[in-house]
Amino acid sequence: APPVRRCRGLLRSRTMPHVVCPGSFDPPTLGHLDIVRRAAQLFDRVTVAVLINPDKSGPFTVDERLDLLRVAGSGWANVTVDSFDGLLVDYCRRNGIDAIVKGLRAVSDFEYELQMAQMNAGLAGIDTVFIPASPEHSFLSSSLVKQVARYGGDVSALLPAQVTAALARKLGR
Ligand code: PNS
Numbered sequence: 001a002p003p004v005r006r007c008r009g010l011l012r013s014r015t016m017p018h019v020v021c022p023g024s025f026d027p028p029t030l031g032h033l034d035i036v037r038r039a040a041q042l043f044d045r046v047t048v049a050v051l052i053n054p055d056k057s058g059p060f061t062v063d064e065r066l067d068l069l070r071v072a073g074s075g076w077a078n079v080t081v082d083s084f085d086g087l088l089v090d091y092c093r094r095n096g097i098d099a100i101v102k103g104l105r106a107v108s109d110f111e112y113e114l115q116m117a118q119m120n121a122g123l124a125g126i127d128t129v130f131i132p133a134s135p136e137h138s139f140l141s142s143s144l145v146k147q148v149a150r151y152g153g154d155v156s157a158l159l160p161a162q163v164t165a166a167l168a169r170k171l172g173r
Contacts, residue, residue, distance in 0.1 A: 018045040019101045019129065022088050025050050025065045026058070027163045029145060031137035033072055035103035038131055040076045047097065048073065052085040059146065059170045072160040089124035100126060105133040105140070 021036050025048070040046045050065050060068070062083050069081045084091040088100065100120060102113055117128035133140075140158055149155045149167050156164045 017043045019043045019099045020047045020097045022049045031140040039101045046079045048081045050083045100128040103133050104130045105138045
């Protein structure tokens with residue numbers, strides 16, 4: 001039989017693959033948490049990194065988003081939560097992160113995600129691993145959730161319970 005050729009990629013060449021799930025998480029949804037949970041099953045260590053972006057703020061402060069993510073991810077031993085500003089690839093280099101993990105909901109996500117993945121690979125040689133969103137989350141986005149909640153719609157099936165409660169408080173309900 002021909003010798004088995006082993007792949008020397010991310011999963012085999014590192015003893016401790018450490019990945020980052022970056023985003024705005026304003027607020028974190030069940031779609032985000034599904035991707036983080038699945039990344040935590042595939043990789044040794046996952047850092048969920050909230051972008052500090054002065055151009056895109058509200059309704060939750062970065063500290064509030066970190067707290068919500070910490071509560072929602074508290075059951076996962078290999079997941080930590082952090083914030084970052086500046087370039088994602090610089091954050092990765094400073095923290096010994098091997099790869100970026102992103103969820104893909106639909107083809108419409110792909111074009112921009114591919115651009116960012118290629119830019120990040122070009123800047124720093126850091127690859128992006130895409131995890132397909134679960135079908136029940138393919139329509140879900142933080143901005144739609146905020147819009148529906150603002151007009152009184154029920155978003156409790158789309159968010160962790162503590163995020164639903166925090167959003168209701170923000171909206172004065
Ligand atoms: O949840 P979002 O807003 O879609 O997340 C976008 C995010 C944070 C992943 C992206 O904007 C990002 O990486 N920003 C950091 C700045 C940076 O590195 N920009 C160049 C990306 S190619």
